[in-house]
Amino acid sequence: MHKWLVVFIAIVLPWPALATQLAISVAIPPLKVAEYHRPYVAAWIEDKDHIVAANLAVWYDVRKADNEGTKWLKDLRQWWRRSGRDTPMPVDGVSGATRPAGQHRLNLASGSPPLGNLPPGRYELVVEAAREVGGREVLRLPFAWPVDPRTPLSVHGKDELGLVTLDIIP
Template identity: 60%
Template sequence: MQIRYPLAPLTLSMLFAGPAVAAGLGVNVEIPRLNVSEYHRPYVAAWIERPDNSIATTLAVWYDVRTRNNNPEGEGTKWLKDLRQWWRRGGRELSVPVDGVTGATKPAGKHQLQFAEGSKPLGQLAPGSYRLVVEAAREVGGREVVTVPFQWPPAKAEVASAAGKEELGEVKVELKP
């Protein structure tokens, strides 16, 4: 008597098949160390913008989330409007904190963010032309916006960058097909 397993080849092929690879987006943001008498870490917003200047998605918002001197938690949110471009284009509609998007201000240095197609906050970005926009605003300091254009989805691995002059250093987009 012979036993047949009609699903065995299908099951084995599923077992040894590799996972589908989604496109990826890497964002590198440099916050320069400024030689000033009163230094405060900047608030930073990073988002993807459509050609009509509307926000496709907010990738990161770094602000003062600490509580100190009996100040209520989230008091730092009142200064998010200093990120004027992000705030006017959609930031005011965001209810912070947002898991995986908002976080504490970052020190001077290079900071890297990674996003995969299909996962939040990148999600399912429609094919087309976009801009990565990074805005920084600092108490007792300035405000700066850096924009890096890119195409989605990427046809090949690419790196595009732009540099700020004061509040931001190099801003780089790494695209992975």
């Protein structure tokens, strides 16, 4: 009679179907002004202590020679104070050109840059817009991470931002 020793080795890998998705929609409203400039926009996630957990997007004038567009990033005051001054630009997957008026979407997955491995907790999605010869606006959407049900959240800006929605899909 033979005796067999059976060894099972379990390798734990992230399961793609279980990755949580963040779908963020940012509306930039058309403005009827004499001198229109596309806004600089930053989107990030802060923890309960207002510490930046992830920079999601920074839209600025990336076409200017010698990285000249970065000098106006400090006009995104909250983002600049919390994270921007210590973030070398451009950041792959985060930095991008300014956007025209209209609806713009970011689709992010947990475990992937720029979202990374966000630990469970209470957070806020923060979206800030600033425009040359224009105004500045900051919107905040609180959310829990991870979530059980599909959770759509939204807030509407007054001037520089329109409707901002956050759809968390477990």
